[in-house]
Amino acid sequence: MHDIALKLAFIGAAGIAAQWIAWRTHLPAIVLLLAAGFVAGPLTDFINPVRDFGDVYRPVVSLAVAIILFEGGLTLNFREIRETSMGVRRLIYFAGPLVWATTALAAHYVGGLSWPTAAVLGAILVVTGPTVIMPMLRHAQLASRPASLLRWEAIVNDALGALFAVIAFETYMVTSGHHEAGNLLLSIVFAAVVAVGGGYLLGRFIAYTFTRGHVPEYLKVPVLFAVVISGFALTNVILEEAGLLTVTVMGITLANSRMASLGDLRRFKEAMTVLLVSSLFILLTAALDMDVIRQLGWQAFAFVVMVMFVIRPVIIGLVTIGAGLSWKERLLVGWIAPRGIVAVAVSGLFGAALTANGVADGPVMVAYAFAVVTATILAHAFTLTPLARLLDLRSTARPGVLIVGGSRFTTNLAVRLQDDGVPVLITDREYDRLREARLREIPTWFGEVLSEEAHHRLDVSRFSTVIAATADDAYNTLVCTDFGPEVGRDRVFQIGDGRPRPDSQTMNFTLGGRPLTRDPEQAYFDLRALIDRGYVFTSTTLTDEFTYEQYQESRPDKTILLLWITQGGDLVFRSTTRENNPAPGHKLISFGPPPRDAETRRREHEEWRNGKDGETSDERETRDTVPLEKQPSDPPKPNLP
Structure with missing residues (x-):
């Protein structure tokens, strides 16, 4: 026996x-x-x-x-x-x-x-x-x-x-x-x-x-x-x-x-x-x-x-x-x-x-x-x-990224990924939200991504990563929960609404995906406001001469490192790794002010702050802590999705 x-x-x-x-x-x-x-x-x-x-x-x-x-x-x-x-x-x-x-x-x-x-x-x-x-x-x-x-x-x-x-x-x-x-x-x-x-x-x-x-x-x-x-x-x-x-x-x-x-x-x-x-x-x-x-x-x-x-x-x-x-x-x-x-x-x-x-x-x-x-x-x-x-019978050269939610932020991210050779698709339930992506020749799909029709038409096996980036935090959570078992729970990401919630309103930890950025409070409207301020996505390839430490020193303040692409084509998101850093040959994708204009933007911003009549340094410090979408100097554009 x-x-x-x-x-x-x-x-x-x-x-x-x-x-x-x-x-x-x-x-x-x-x-x-x-x-x-x-x-x-x-x-x-x-x-x-x-x-x-x-x-x-x-x-x-x-x-x-x-x-x-x-x-x-x-x-x-x-x-x-x-x-x-x-x-x-x-x-x-x-x-x-x-x-x-x-x-x-x-x-x-x-x-x-x-x-x-x-x-x-x-x-x-x-x-x-x-x-x-x-x-x-x-x-x-x-x-x-x-x-x-x-x-x-x-x-x-x-x-x-x-x-x-x-x-x-x-x-x-x-x-x-x-x-x-x-x-x-x-x-x-x-x-x-x-x-x-x-x-x-x-x-x-x-x-x-x-x-x-x-x-x-x-x-x-x-x-x-x-x-x-x-x-x-x-x-x-x-x-x-x-x-x-x-x-x-x-x-x-x-x-x-x-x-x-x-x-x-x-x-x-x-x-x-x-x-x-x-x-x-x-x-x-x-x-x-x-x-x-x-x-x-x-x-x-x-x-x-x-x-x-x-x-x-x-x-x-x-x-x-x-x-x-x-x-x-x-x-x-x-x-x-x-x-x-x-x-x-x-x-x-x-x-x-x-x-x-x-x-x-x-x-x-x-x-x-x-x-x-x-x-x-x-x-x-x-x-x-x-x-x-x-015979050219492969669906894509390598697994791509499915982005749920059309906006200027997701469109710019998709353009950056596509330029770096990563297949990408943006979906949304509202047709107008896909307008800018279509104009910039990004593949789109109009419809409910959670529907049975989407399951058959989208062929989820073509995607190794799902990013839920709509303005609705609950919907983002639902998308990540649904796609998690099929794509992998460590490969679904979402952005939140940035609002602190009491325990009675916090979702169970078993629901949703991982935060897209290291700051889980970085919300949809925060990211949209950064786009309005001129933030852009950039990609930089590390070499033996240009190391990760040098890359960090060369970036402007407030730059957000989202992910990097390995030499094998895999996507590694910064929010999922705490200890490992990118190595030479990896291509880093970040979101921040244009590097070449960083000094000029900093000087102009400081001059603008010093020029405010009757505003003390304490008042300026208090104003700088106000969330981006609430600052009077950066109102969201009315025609944005």
Whole structure:
């Protein structure tokens, strides 16, 4: 028992460690997970899932795959595929069956597998792994249309590939005399109806009960898990692995329903999926038989080459003719098809089933599937970003800044960022507030940034930072709270209203974002008044000769250092770091008086102060402490937003 607990702890710790290392090093997480599983399993025999976990191993793997596919379905909203609906339909209706047939032929004639094994393997390799595609798309910052195609194909074809494998396996069982043909046809038709119809009805049932308040908030996630697992298991009673289609349809149904709690549910499911994917990849890789791996020869290599370089590109190129895609998009989609956790899990299940029913090369199918999975992950994970850059199919050169609230301050900030190569977008609910930004050729979006339309049109994944800079402090807090889980709570910033508040009116510390400047009292009208006084945004690059200390000495008084851009293109905000200072090569963006006019402005201001009749030094000191927007010498312009 202690050994099992230790191995489970190792699987969880190694999986999350691989995900963290991948985040720090920008390496594909799946590559590290495969390496960890291979070391723990075939190389050292520390973990043998079949031996260690016994009969519960395969059911647990099936349930985990079902949860992963359901979470993937939750990300598929029909509004996202308005531009790619024809392409998605062709990838599902035509490309899937063609890949099945041609891969089966290649597995038999090139790979040397028997017909039953080749047919099942061809069906399994229809899938293109959402658990692999999603991280790759985030890292590559792919344009919305090819990204949508790859995402939809990966999630829908995962369920269809498993269903194709069921059909191929059951066909073998009929031809070998294990099952009757009439029962097979009836089971397939009935299971398809139950899977699609049942998934839709379960999704509508969840949406109805949740929106009508029949389930309390603290029970929504447990109820959702119970319904997903139950729907998967009940459909599998009718036809093995058909439950994967049920949970996928259920997820898509919920994704297209109007549920207020859907965002919270999706975030929780995403966290669960990361844990499940990490653990499953290690488990399934550890289950590989070293003797089977040693048997792989030139036939397995030739089969992998056929799958990657011939079958996929040719079929995708053919079925997407006239689908409204450019040749660049067709080329990229034809190349990118990494197989993932579903291919590995389903191959393991059917490999054992084929072996139990007298097919000698059933275990070899698992090794072939792993060879394709490993080759496609390595090849596609490391080539997607360079290929997307070469074909000019990246959404932006690097993650940008989303600024909520149009004003002279935000427009000038956007101009400075854009001139320094940082993509930027300003949004506002009032059309007139975007007038100056449009005149200065800053990208804008008119509408409510918290709306569902904005979620689909803006593609938040293009932005690494959100700045809420409207005159409404409560709205800024709401924007940062909403975007925090998606962008990162340390990457959402806001400006306040500058008014001291009693404890009874202070918002909870869990709400809102970080202050944009080091002075949290620096309010919207303060910043606008500084713009009226002639304050400007400037950028300065530090060098070995011009250090940060020299930069500080050269700046006029009252200069506000907002952020700096590292040599790698990352944005570091001064308000988030207390100890670290910018280094040579970093570009500093500050807000203050023009450096070349600082001395002149100081002298003129002093002369003006000395020239006030009857004003003592104490009176001048008292006047200088009055907030900027209340000083009679600097009234806000009436035509400003």
